[in-house]
Amino acid sequence: MAETARTPVSRRRPQDDPADPGDRRSRYGNRPTMKDVAARAGVGLKTVSRVVNGEPGVTPDTERRVQEAIDALGFRRNDSARVLRKGRTASIGLVLEDLADPFYGPLSRAVEEVARAHGALLINGSSAEDPEREQELVLALCARRVDGLVVIPAGDDHRYLEPEIAAGVATVFVDRPPGHIDADVVLTDSFGGARDGVAHLIAHGHRRIGFIGDQPRIHTAIERLRGYRAAMADAGIEVDEAWVSLGPTHPERVARAAEAMLAGPDPVTAIFTGNNRVTVTVVRVLAGRPRPVALVGFDDIELADLLSPGVTVVAQDAAQLGRTAAERLFRQLDGASGPPERVELPTRLITRGSGELPPAR
Amino acid sequence: MAETARTPVSRRRPQDDPADPGDRRSRYGNRPTMKDVAARAGVGLKTVSRVVNGEPGVTPDTERRVQEAIDALGFRRNDSARVLRKGRTASIGLVLEDLADPFYGPLSRAVEEVARAHGALLINGSSAEDPEREQELVLALCARRVDGLVVIPAGDDHRYLEPEIAAGVATVFVDRPPGHIDADVVLTDSFGGARDGVAHLIAHGHRRIGFIGDQPRIHTAIERLRGYRAAMADAGIEVDEAWVSLGPTHPERVARAAEAMLAGPDPVTAIFTGNNRVTVTVVRVLAGRPRPVALVGFDDIELADLLSPGVTVVAQDAAQLGRTAAERLFRQLDGASGPPERVELPTRLITRGSGELPPAR
Numbered sequence: 228m229a230e231t232a233r234t235p236v237s238r239r240r241p242q243d244d245p246a247d248p249g250d251r252r253s254r255y256g257n258r259p260t261m262k263d264v265a266a267r268a269g270v271g272l273k274t275v276s277r278v279v280n281g282e283p284g285v286t287p288d289t290e291r292r293v294q295e296a297i298d299a300l301g302f303r304r305n306d307s308a309r310v311l312r313k314g315r316t317a318s319i320g321l322v323l324e325d326l327a328d329p330f331y332g333p334l335s336r337a338v339e340e341v342a343r344a345h346g347a348l349l350i351n352g353s354s355a356e357d358p359e360r361e362q363e364l365v366l367a368l369c370a371r372r373v374d375g376l377v378v379i380p381a382g383d384d385h386r387y388l389e390p391e392i393a394a395g396v397a398t399v400f401v402d403r404p405p406g407h408i409d410a411d412v413v414l415t416d417s418f419g420g421a422r423d424g425v426a427h428l429i430a431h432g433h434r435r436i437g438f439i440g441d442q443p444r445i446h447t448a449i450e451r452l453r454g455y456r457a458a459m460a461d462a463g464i465e466v467d468e469a470w471v472s473l474g475p476t477h478p479e480r481v482a483r484a485a486e487a488m489l490a491g492p493d494p495v496t497a498i499f500t501g502n503n504r505v506t507v508t509v510v511r512v513l514a515g516r517p518r519p520v521a522l523v524g525f526d527d528i529e530l531a532d533l534l535s536p537g538v539t540v541v542a543q544d545a546a547q548l549g550r551t552a553a554e555r556l557f558r559q560l561d562g563a564s565g566p567p568e569r570v571e572l573p574t575r576l577i578t579r580g581s582g583e584l585p586p587a588r
Numbered sequence: 589m590a591e592t593a594r595t596p597v598s599r600r601r602p603q604d605d606p607a608d609p610g611d612r613r614s615r616y617g618n619r620p621t622m623k624d625v626a627a628r629a630g631v632g633l634k635t636v637s638r639v640v641n642g643e644p645g646v647t648p649d650t651e652r653r654v655q656e657a658i659d660a661l662g663f664r665r666n667d668s669a670r671v672l673r674k675g676r677t678a679s680i681g682l683v684l685e686d687l688a689d690p691f692y693g694p695l696s697r698a699v700e701e702v703a704r705a706h707g708a709l710l711i712n713g714s715s716a717e718d719p720e721r722e723q724e725l726v727l728a729l730c731a732r733r734v735d736g737l738v739v740i741p742a743g744d745d746h747r748y749l750e751p752e753i754a755a756g757v758a759t760v761f762v763d764r765p766p767g768h769i770d771a772d773v774v775l776t777d778s779f780g781g782a783r784d785g786v787a788h789l790i791a792h793g794h795r796r797i798g799f800i801g802d803q804p805r806i807h808t809a810i811e812r813l814r815g816y817r818a819a820m821a822d823a824g825i826e827v828d829e830a831w832v833s834l835g836p837t838h839p840e841r842v843a844r845a846a847e848a849m850l851a852g853p854d855p856v857t858a859i860f861t862g863n864n865r866v867t868v869t870v871v872r873v874l875a876g877r878p879r880p881v882a883l884v885g886f887d888d889i890e891l892a893d894l895l896s897p898g899v900t901v902v903a904q905d906a907a908q909l910g911r912t913a914a915e916r917l918f919r920q921l922d923g924a925s926g927p928p929e930r931v932e933l934p935t936r937l938i939t940r941g942s943g944e945l946p947p948a949r
Binding site: 259301318325326327328329331332333335336339343348349350351352353364367368371390393394507510511514528529530531532533534535 | 713
């Protein structure tokens with residue numbers, strides 16, 4: 228059915244001149260169709276369909292003739308057509324925040340590995356932290372009939388997904404929860420991890436501790452700030468709001484924030500950084516200063532152990548986040564029942580030197 | 589046409605119980621179809637199709653009725669069906685080696701940005717350096733009718749792509765050339781970059797220089813080794829084959845190779861590393877040794893400037909590789925003519941200390 232809607236048989240086919248690089252456009256879409264195969268093999272369309280789909284009812288001799296025609300024409304089954312017939316595309320979508328952020332590398336790979344184990348392709352894209360772009364991308368993926376979605380949300384209202392979820396698109400959020408809808412979500416314990424990291428600095432004698440995090444509309448930024456405030460409150464330390472800075476994680480903004488906390492008569496003696504992008508910039512700022520400043524960062528970073536001092540971090544397991552989310556997605560697709568769940572993975576404090584520096588006098 | 593092949597109208601539709609999380613499987617595929625919309629609006633299928641596709645010939649009153657039915661049912665146009673009718677999917681495929689390698693982050697993002705500027709989705713996956721998996725992934729992408737492919741090849745024979753290219757799938761290889769077929773390719777000047785990096789070590793007094801690279805079937809590994817040999821030959825230095833080690837880039841293998849070159853009565857005094865994965869491990873090995881060993885690495889690595897000493901690198905521009913490849917792909921899709929071309933981007937030597945260390949005595 229699908230094939231009949233495609234290219235007419237009379238047009239030029241690839242084998243006419245496969246080496247001609249001159250005009251790609253005119254060749255576009257000139258794929259051999261099942262009709263072409265049927266004509267060449269001298270059989271009916273239904274017979275070709277049976278051979279292509281491995282269905283019974285074809286004699287070995289006919290099957291061989293059809294296979295020869297398939298090979299000669301370079302025919303390949305159109306999976307888009309099968310999608311429509313079967314209702315399953317064997318693909319899942321992954322919507323990230325930024326393909327170039329190293330945090331998402333292991334997460335993406337883990338999702339891909341689980342998808343591959345289930346015979347599904349991974350289609351992905353990034354929202355660049357723009358809620359409109361997230362929605363556009365998610366709906367584009369739904370329009371191409373992905374079986375399911377793993378979404379790291381940029382926006383805070385996901386009601387636009389309700390019709391898709393109701394129509395059966397499996398959906399799991401990861402790293403940040405969805406807004407205004409109920410769905411499976413896999414998170415890192417951002418609150419607990421930040422609280423532990425800040426408590427570690429307090430245990431090493433710090434009371435004037437800065438917090439530099441991501442934009443305040445991002446769930447993890449707020450949770451980690453909440454962890455910072457909880458640790459400070461637990462120790463009876465009143466937070467000076469000049470010690471807190473949330474905003475975009477580009478180096479200029481983060482460097483300005485760090486410099487501001489470290490200036491003046493009463494600078495902070497330690498900084499807690501809210502994610503890997505912030506940590507990398509603060510490490511750079513601190514490297515240029517004469518007096519040591521303690522640092523604990525959320526997220527591990529490559530080579531953190533080889534810096535002087537090594538960077539103490541609250542590590543989260545990005546691969547485990549991706550794996551857990553993808554496995555939940557395929558459990559949904561396999562028909563698992565029950566209400567949506569929230570899974571929270573623990574963090575791990577890794578001490579390497581920067582978080583154990585005493586307050587500079 | 590496509591819709592008729594999908595769910596019968598009589599089955600349960602999402603609005604029956606959108607909050608029920610109990611049985612996702614039975615709901616799967618129960619999307620409202622154009623037929624549902626037509627029935628609810630009391631119009632023919634063709635009328636719904638006209639409204640959905642923005643075609644003329646519908647009165648404003650009818651259009652309003654159809655739109656109301658679309659909204660009430662949560663109908664969304666099935667782009668898979670449109671793909672079959674139009675022959676273009678507005679998606680491109682990107683086949684990487686490893687989603688988690690930081691080298692591919694900026695490359696992927698650049699490809700995505702170009703795709704987005706052309707209104708296309710990016711579908712990607714990774715070959716894990718396995719030629720069979722590369723072929724499987726490429727053909728799966730072709731079967732879903734991507735408009736074009738950007739491929740970082742794992743294998744060295746791409747004749748399997750000939751029917752796809754002949755059928756009009758635009759194809760650009762990046763980072764490594766294809767094998768046995770003629771196609772656009774965008775590379776970094778691996779030979780020239782490695783030759784410059786090794787010449788830099790020679791200029792700082794080294795003669796016993798090690799080379800640790802990726803597996804010998806990978807084009808960039810061989811080109812960089814060729815650059816090493818050329819620089820050594822230019823300086824009249826005979827290469828002891830004990831100084832050369834190619835193989836997988838996992839830390840154990842690389843660390844063993846480095847330790848072997850640094851052992852014995854006549855150890856190397858400098859190492860040239862063939863890519864970022866190798867560099868990271870060798871930096872770690874050298875950090876644990878009492879005597880300084882000079883190091884120049886191919887590829888820049890994050891925080892390389894903050895290590896002691898800073899790591900001197902031959903940097904390539906991963907984002908520019910991705911951008912150039914994607915732009916060539918869309919030029920092909922826009923009908924650009926001419927034979928396939930090979931584009932080679934230059935490298936840049938960044939001196940930071942490790943490559944300027946004199947030979948240890």
